[in-house]
Amino acid sequence: MSAKRIARTVIAGGAALALLAGCSGGGDTDGKITLDVWTFGGMGLDEAFATYQEENPNIILKVTNAGGSDEQAQALTTALAGGKGPDVAAIEVGYMSQFKAQPQNFVDLRTLGSDDIESSFLDWRWSQGVAADGSVVGIPTDVGGLAMAYRTDLFEAAGLPSDRDEVSALWPTWDDFIEVGAEYRAATGKGMIDNVNSAIFNPAVRQGSEMYYGDGDDDLIYDSNPDVREAFGYALDAIDAGISSRTPSWSEAWNAGMNNGDFAVLAAPAWMMTYISQQAPDTSGKWDIAAVPENAGNWGGSQLAIPAKSDHPEEAFAFIEWLMSPERQLEIFQAHGNFPSTPELYETEDIQNFTSEFFNDAPVGPIYANSVASIEPIFEGPQQRIIDTAILNSLSQVENGEEPAADAWSTALKNVKTALGG
C-alpha cells in the first residue's frame, strides 16, 4: 500500500467521522421547515402530530420519543450542554425546576406571545413553567388531576361501602383515609394502598401553598414548613397502621398487584387510567374512582419548551400553541386520558359527561376537574427533585422496616442536608 493510498484512507475515515459528528444539524429542504420535537412515552400526542403534519405541509415534524421522562431529561441536558437542542422539548414537571433554574437555555416564550394564551391555562399549572426571573420557559401539557382508584370487589369483601360517593365520603381527611386502611387491614390482613409515597405523601404534600421552597431559589423551608412535616406524619401513621402493601410504584410487583388485588387503592392521576387498563385488563369493571382526601391533587404533566438554540422559535411556538389549545387537549383526553390543563373545558358537556367504562362507568371528567380546581401554585426551586428524593427515600426505608419510624424525620432532614451540600 502506497503512502498516498494510506493518506486517502485516513482522510476518508476522518471525513466519515466528521460526517457522523455533524449529522445532528438538521437542514431545511425545498423551503420546508423541519421542527425537531423531543417527547417521551405516555404523552398521547401521536394522533395530534399526524393531524398537524397533514394540516401544515410546509412543516416537517421530526418527532423523537426518548422513552421515559428520565431519559428525555438526560438527553436534553446533554444536548443543551453541547450547545444544541431540538426545536420543541417536553420536560416532565419533576424535572422542570432543574431546567427552569437555567432559563438562559430556553426562549422566553413571552417574546413569542405566551401572554396571550396564559389565561386559558390553570394558573398554578402555568406557573410550573415560569422561571424565578419571570420568564416563561414552558407551556403546560396535560394536568395530572388526582383521584383514588379503588377495587369495588375488594372493598365489598372487606365489608366497606363500594359506591363511589360513599367511598369518597369515607375519607374527607387523611386521618380518615388511614382509618379506613386500618379497617381494611383488620378485615383482610392485607395492605389497602400500594405504597405511602404515591398514595399519601406525594398528594398530601402538594395540597398546601408551599412545599420545600418559600418564595425564592435560596428560601429553603423544607425543614420548617408544617405542611411537609404533616404530610410526612400521615405517611408514618399509615405505615404504623399497616395500610401499605409496600409495593413500589412502577415495579413488576406493582403491575402484578393491580391484577392480583395485592392492594385495593391506588392514587390515580388522569393519565394513569390508561396504564391501569393496560396492565390489568382482566380487572375491567372492578375498579372505580373516588375523590382523594382533601380533594385536591396533581401528579405529573409536562411543559413544552423551546431551547434557545432553535432555528425556528416562531414556528415552534405556533405549533405548541396549536397542540395545547383547548380543542386539541380535549381530543387527547378523549383518546388517551391525559386531562386538559385548560379549565374552560371543565364545564363543557364533553368533560362533565365523560365516563370510563373500565372504571365502572365512573364520571371521571368531573372528578378530575374538581381535583385540580383548588390547587394553589407552589414555588419549586432548583433542588426540588433532590429534596423530594431524599424525603421519599426515608419514608421507603421506614416502610420496608429498615429504619425505625421515630428517627425517620431527623434522618430525612439529615439526608436532605447531605444531598444539598454535595
Add this chain to the structure above:
Amino acid sequence: MVLSAPPRSTPAPQSTKSAKSTALKPRRRIKSASRVDAFAPYMYIAPFFALFAVFGLFPTVFTFYVALFDWNPIGGQTFIGLDNFVTLYGDERFWNAMRNTFSIWILSTVPQLLLALFLAQLLNNARLKFANLFRMTMLVPYITSVVATTIVFASLFGRDYGLINSFLNFFGVESIDFAANTFASHIMVSTMVLWRWFGYNTLIYLAALQAIPKDIYEAAAIDGAGGFKQFFYVTIPSLRPVIIFTIIVSTIGGLQVFTEPLLLSAPGLTGGSGRQFQTLSLFMYEQGFGNFQFGYGSAIGVTLFALIVVFSVINYLLSRRITSDD
C-alpha cells in the same frame, strides 16, 4: 490531519555531478520506500489511537479539569479548586457507595473465579462428550444483554412473586426482601455480575489448562499424586499468571459495576431507598446526570480512577512477586 507528506522531492540532478547523482538515485528510492514501510505500522494503528484520544484520553483528562469546578452542565461553571474532593471525602454517601462496591465486588468475584476454575476443570476432562457445545454454552450469559439478564434476575429475586422466595417459602423460610435489605441486595447484584462473567473466566482458565503439558501430570501420577494433589500442586501453580490476570480484570470490572444497580434502582438513581446497593459508578451517575452536578460527579470519577490505578498496581506487584517465586 496530514499524516502522509510525500517524500521530499529529489533536487534535479546536476549534469556536472552526473556520476554521483545516478549512484544516489536508486539509493534514495530505496530509502524513501523503506521510510514508508517504517511508517506503515503506525498508520495501521493510528485509527485506534486517534479514536482513543478523542473518546478515551480527552474525556479522562477533561474529567480531572471539570472536577475542580462547580459545574452545572446547562448553567454556570465556577472554579472551586479541591472543594469537591473535600466535600466528597466527608460525604457519607460516598463511603457508603465505596462499602457497597467492595462488598459486591468480593461477593461476585470470589465465588465467580472459584466456580470458573471448577467448571474449567470439568470441561477439560478428556472423556467429556460434546465438549465444544458445553464450552460455547458457557459464553451465552456473557453475550446476553445485561438489561435482559437484570430484568429476569430481578423477577427471580422479587419479594412477592419471586421464584427464589417461593422456593424458600416451600421450605418454611420467610420471604426475603432482597431489594430492601443491604446484604441481601448485595447478594442479588453479585449474582447477576457472577452470572455475566463466569463463562468468560471459565474459558480463559480452560485455555490455560489445555496449555499445561500432560507429562507433568504423568510425572505427578507416577510420584503417587492423586486427583486432588495434582490439582493443588500442578494445576494451580501452572495457572498462577492466568489467575492473576483474571483477578485484575475482575477487579477493574468489579469496581465499575453500574448497569445492574442502575436497572434495579429504577426509576430512581439512588440504588434503593437507603442507597443500600448504590455503587460508586451509580453514585457518580446520580450526581452528574441526575442532579446536574458535573463537578462533583467528576470528582467521584477521578477518585474511582485513582482507586482502580491503586488496585491495578497492587495486583501488578503481587503478580510480579508470584512469578519471580517460580
